[in-house]
Amino acid sequence: MSLRHAILVLLQDQEASGYDLAREFANSIGLVWNATHQQIYLELGKLNDQSMVKYRHIPQDGKPDKKLYRITDEGRDELIRWLRKPAAPPRIRDAFMVKIAGGDLSDSASILRELDDQTDLRRERLNTFESLASKLDDTSRDRDLFTYLTLRRGILDQQAWLHWADEVRSALKKREEQPVSVPTSV
């Protein structure tokens, strides 16, 4: 139950609309916590009911109106309270890894195909994170230390994944070179 807290963290820096937040969840924070726009709007509604955030209505022409949310003192208190409690263990839901674990039932070709797709995605992400991190020069790296550390986490994560993918590729290649009769299930 800490989508709310992720939102509060984002609102700490700047006033934002649900739409803005959704975009940030798709990028930066998405590395750490992901959410769809429906979820975000719902949660913003609840946070508003509990006066953790408040908004001002911005009429726009050409574009639809929007609500700019900002965090309240109650919101900041709640966030600080939450930060003090030990974090809940991460829930892991990696369907691709389940497929790897059940790899005996697949053929190498389809595994490799999906591995390559994932590799492209990860490589792209790595580039994004690296260019964001390099934009934080040494001076701003002090101010935005935690942004930097979050990015570092993402970078190391992608690198580890890509390294693993190489291992998978060479293992599958080796297996095909010496095709020892593989039992259906072991």
Place this chain on the structure above:
Amino acid sequence: MSLRHAILVLLQDQEASGYDLAREFANSIGLVWNATHQQIYLELGKLNDQSMVKYRHIPQDGKPDKKLYRITDEGRDELIRWLRKPAAPPRIRDAFMVKIAGGDLSDSASILRELDDQTDLRRERLNTFESLASKLDDTSRDRDLFTYLTLRRGILDQQAWLHWADEVRSALKKREEQPVSVPTSV
């Protein structure tokens, strides 16, 4: 929706009770997909209704009776069908990382405390995975290739995390040595 498939993957190798599966979810597969016993029992019930699995009732004395589940042909078909479809992108729910991202509101001491706790956990996991992986010698590494690759994923993941944790520690240390006045929120 692939708790069911994770269960089917596990049942592919051996007959197991809900309790057995829960233990495996707490360890090996837990690295990749986690679930509580309630969820598992519920899903086993559904899988049974759809005749993806069947069970035999084992009366025991001293211990409670149990149900030993095994996968059916329908279950294996369903699993193979699922393996062919592209996997859903992993959902990430890492509360600890949200706390890091909001680190400006915490004090270094409490961050370090939690970082150390997590480090212990990760190190322990790394040891477990490494000893499991080394048990798979070269011959069985061919048979259990996908078990091995899953373990490698876990190992690389823990290593990357531990490396990141070191970066965090030295960054926080450096910050305290030169305590530039840190604004309340940036």
Place this chain on the structure above:
DNA sequence: AGTTGCTGCGCAATCCGTTGAATAAGTAGT
């Protein structure tokens, strides 16, 4: 004698999250 912990299963309430859709107006491309 009492507590804790392990084996083993299950239900109910509630909450979290996803899927799918609707509305509405502008802009950019084919």
Place this chain on the structure above:
DNA sequence: ACTACTTATTCAACGGATTGCGCAGCAACT
């Protein structure tokens, strides 16, 4: 002209997941 995309919010339905509880007996520790 038509299609597709972007900005911006919201609702409804369903299914997945968590929390809390309950039963039951044995083993082991204090």
